[in-house]
Amino acid sequence: xxxxxxxxxxxxxxxxxxxxxxxxxxxxxxxxxxxxxxxxxxxxxxxxxxxxxxxxxxxxxxxxxx
Numbered sequence: 001x002x003x004x005x006x007x008x009x010x011x012x013x014x015x016x017x018x019x020x021x022x023x024x025x026x027x028x029x030x031x032x033x034x035x036x037x038x039x040x041x042x043x044x045x046x047x048x049x050x051x052x053x054x055x056x057x058x059x060x061x062x063x064x065x066x
Contacts, residue, residue: 001013001014017064020064022036023036023037023063024036024052024056024060025048026039026041028041028042033045035048035051035055035056037059
């Protein structure tokens, strides 16, 4: 990622990605993964990844642009 955004913007971009990830992933009290954007779940890690890519790809791209 540092090669893409440059060394000066790397820290800012890393912090921004962590903020977005914390909004996207929601763990319930049993540690199972739910989607923080639409509330669907519970998912395995692979199932969550597929859900995010198929359903929320454009939402995530827009979050990164802002």
